[in-house]
Amino acid sequence: MSFPKQLPAAVKELRLHLCQTSEASQGLRKFIQSQYPSIKTAHPNLKVLIREASGVEPKAFVRFERGAESQTSLANLSEKDVASALSTLVSSQTPGKA
Numbered sequence: 001m002s003f004p005k006q007l008p009a010a011v012k013e014l015r016l017h018l019c020q021t022s023e024a025s026q027g028l029r030k031f032i033q034s035q036y037p038s039i040k041t042a043h044p045n046l047k048v049l050i051r052e053a054s055g056v057e058p059k060a061f062v063r064f065e066r067g068a069e070s071q072t073s074l075a076n077l078s079e080k081d082v083a084s085a086l087s088t089l090v091s092s093q094t095p096g097k098a
Contacts, residue, residue, distance in 0.1 A: 003035060003039070003083040003086055003087055005038075005042055006087065006090070007039075007042070007043055007046065007090060008090065010064045010065045010093070011046065011062055011063075011064060011090055012046070012047065012063050012064060012065060013046070013047040013048075013049065013061075013062070013063035014039070014046060014047070014048045014049070014060070014061075014062055014063075014086075015048075015049045015050075015051065015060070015061040015062075015063070016028060016032065016048075016049070016050050016051065016058075016059075016060055016061075016074075017051045017053070017056050017057070017058060017059045017060075017061075018032075018050070018051070018052055018056065018058040018074075019052070019053065019054055019055055019056050019058065020052050020054065021054070022055070022058075023076070024057065024058055024075040024076050025058040025074075025075075027058075027074065027076070027077040027078045027079050027081060027082045028058045028060075028074045028077070028082050030078075030079040030082075031079045031082040031083060032050060034079065035083065036048065036050075057073060057075050058073070058074040058075050058077075059071055059072065059073055059074060060072055060074055060082075060085070060086055060089060062086075062089050062090055062093070064093045068093050070089050070092050070093050071089070072085050072086075072088070072089045
C-alpha cells in the first residue's frame with residue numbers, strides 16, 4: 001500500500017520542513033514532487049504544510065487528534081526512505097498502536 005492511502009483519520013496535519021537546495025533535503029523534495037498530488041487526492045481535507053528555508057534540516061511533523069504531535073528527521077534519506085519514515089511516524093501515535 002502506498003503512503004497516501006494509509007493515513008488514518010486521526011492524522012490532522014502533515015508538516016514538512018526542508019531546504020530548497022541542500023543534498024540532505026533531496027529525497028524529501030522528490031517525495032513531495034511525486035506524492036503530494038496523491039496525498040491531496042486521497043485526503044483532500046488533510047492539512048499539508050510545506051515549509052522551505054535555507055539551511056534547515058529536513059524534518060516531518062505529524063499532528064494527530066487532540067493535539068498530539070510527533071516528529072522525525074528526514075536528512076539524507078531517499079524518496080522511498082522518506083515514505084517509510086513517514087509511515088512509521090504516522091503509526092507511532094495511531095490509536096491501537098504501541
